[in-house]
Amino acid sequence: MAVELVLRSTSVITPGGTRAASVAVAAGKITAVLAHDAEVPAGARLEDFGDDVLLPGLVDTHVHVNDPGRTEWEGFWTATRAAAAGGITTILDMPLNSLPPTTTVNHLRIKQDVARTKAHVDVGFWGGALPDNVKDLRPLHDAGVYGFKCFLSPSGVEEFPQLDQERLATSLAEITGFGGLLIVHAEDPHHLEPAPQNPGPKYADFLASRPRDAENTAIQNLIDQARRLNARVHVLHLSSSDALPLIAAAKAEGVRITVESCPHFLTLTAEEVPDGATEFKCCPPIREAANQDLLWDALADGTIDCVVSDHSPSTADLKTGDFATAWGGISSLQLGLPAIWTEARRRGRTLEDVVRWMSAAPAALAGLDAKGAIEAGRDADFAVLAPDETFTVDPAELHHRNQVTAYAGKTLYGVVKSTWLRGTRIADHGTPTEPTGRLLERQN
Secondary structure, three states: OOEEEEEEEEEEEOOEEEEEEEEEOOOOOOEEEEOOOOOOOOOOEEOOOOOOOOEOOEEEEEEEEEEOOOOOOOOOHHHHHHHHOEEEEEEOOOOOOOOOOOOOOOHHHHHHHHHOOOOEEEEEEEEEEEOOHHHHHOOOOOOOOOEEEEEEEOOOOOEEEOHHHHHHHHHHHHHOOOOOEEEEEEEOOHHHHHOOOOOOOOHHHHHHHHOHHHHHHHHHHHHHHHHHHHHHEEEEOOOOOHHHHHHHHHHHHOEEEEEEOOOOHHHHOHOOOOOHHHHHHOOOOOOHHHHHHHHHOOOOOOOOOOOOOOEOOOOOHHHOEEEEEEOOOOOOOHHHHHHHHHHHHOOOOOOOHHHHHHHHHHHHHHHHOOOOOOOOOOOOEEEEEEEEEEEEEHHOOOOOOOOOOOOOOEEEEEEEEEEEEEEEEEEEEEEEEOOOOEEEOOOO
């Protein structure tokens, strides 16, 4: 194939390290990573980014798009525009809070039909595991979902009930039988139910209502089930550092478990949440600074595999001043890269680390073999980042449908100059172009 495009930078992040390079692109694929001063082939266009960093497009495997059914909360058009503006080129949509949820093949097709003309980035889909849909899991797997999400405690929406331990075992055995992946919201209801419930504006009261023991117990039970069945499981949005030794021991033993955390757990702390500021509410909750330090240590040593957004938006009116009744979810799709980079550089971590956590590892989790790296044969998906430039978060400049964010007013490092999907620029200085994203289905 004739090279059509060459992207050049003094800092290109590749699996082999960061170097000055020129990246050749043909038919939407990377064909070669060449010397920085390599001759541009005849007929090819050169894009020279100078000292801005060229990194692989980010992969966010935890996004609640809520479309169809709750599109006043979000939608494929707005969510994928936000993703593109933030350097994300691939998202996987969670099976809730849309109506219908992605729990049957018919429901999957409904969602795909809605997304098809609205996607500014590539979009894949998770299925859902419910108490009554074991018969639907294999058909969903065959239809191309990337795995199955379940809750071990109430999800917050009645159409997506949780699995008890018996039904977890049944669903996990079924999924393991066809080589699938179960991704788990791990909070144990038996620890949540007796926790103190004090409605009102105080964040400390809300934090006490979601104790660490709920996460720790649920994760230990999940490890036990995965060990027994030799199942592949993934812990969603880890917030409790107390669970890290359990996870590390399970990994060392050979249990097939992976773990994610999220920008809000890694950059925000309980100590800084003002009373009544329910834009900071999520479940499990943002915990203390000392807890956060241990999460960063676990990222460094590989106990935590990846960082994804858990973008869970709602309309502003659902973020009441009462932490007990406000919707739990943080909108951060457009801001994850600069938020994590700001904290990572403060802690002495590198952009190579960030790329591993936010691109390579999520792509590997979902089996997205064409994503997650700048190397020959991968999709030509890129983000161009000015790592030393800063900006102050203005909610009015976000592309999320509802411009509610816990990051309002924060000054962050890392300005995304442009985003590229299969060799086409899909966002330029924060402004997305027309949608060119594709719908993805699991291939292996």
